[in-house]
Amino acid sequence: MTMKISERGVDLIKEFEDCKLTAYPDPKTGGAPWTIGWGATGPNIGPGVVWSQAQADTRLFMDIAEREAAVDAAVNVPLTQGQFDAMVSIVFNVGAGSKYRDGIIRLKDGRPSTLLRKLNADDYQGASEAFDSWVSPGSNVERGLRRRRTAERAVFES
Numbered sequence: 269m270t271m272k273i274s275e276r277g278v279d280l281i282k283e284f285e286d287c288k289l290t291a292y293p294d295p296k297t298g299g300a301p302w303t304i305g306w307g308a309t310g311p312n313i314g315p316g317v318v319w320s321q322a323q324a325d326t327r328l329f330m331d332i333a334e335r336e337a338a339v340d341a342a343v344n345v346p347l348t349q350g351q352f353d354a355m356v357s358i359v360f361n362v363g364a365g366s367k368y369r370d371g372i373i374r375l376k377d378g379r380p381s382t383l384l385r386k387l388n389a390d391d392y393q394g395a396s397e398a399f400d401s402w403v404s405p406g407s408n409v410e411r412g413l414r415r416r417r418t419a420e421r422a423v424f425e426s
Contacts, residue, residue, distance in 0.1 A: 277353025291317040354424035
C-alpha cells in the first residue's frame with residue numbers, strides 16, 4: 269500500500285526548510301547546490317532566480333511526492349504514519365542518495381544506509397537512533413540539523 273505524507277509531516281518539513289523566494293547558496297558549502305522555495309534545488313536554480321509563492325508551493329508538493337515514492341520503494345516493513353512522515357522528511361533534507369552523494373536510501377557505493385538497513389530488519393529502535401548520525405558533525409549547519417533530527421525522531425517514535 270502506498271502511503272502519503274500527513275499534514276503533520278508537511279508541517280515538519282516546512283518548519284525546517286523555510287520558504288525563500290530568491291535563490292540562495294547552500295549554507296554548508298556557500299555555493300552549489302543553490303536552493304529556492306521550500307528547499308528546492310536543480311539545474312535551473314542559481315543566482316538571481318526568483319519564484320512566486322505559488323511556484324514554491326507547487327514545487328514543494330512535487331518534491332514531496334518524489335520523496336514519498338523513494339521511501340515507499342525502499343522500505344520493506346510496515347510503517348506508522350509518524351514513521352513514514354519522518355522518513356519522507358529526512359529524505360527531503362538529505363536526499364535518497366546517488367553514486368555521487370550519500371543519502372538515506374543508499375550510500376555512494378550503492379549500499380543502504382544504516383537507518384534503512386535497521387528499519388528493513390524490523391529494528392525500529394535502531395532505525396530511530398540512526399537519525400542522529402545525519403547531522404554533519406563539525407559543520408556550520410550541525411546545530412540546525414541536530415534540531416531537525418530530534419524533531420524527525422520524535423515524529424518517527426510517535
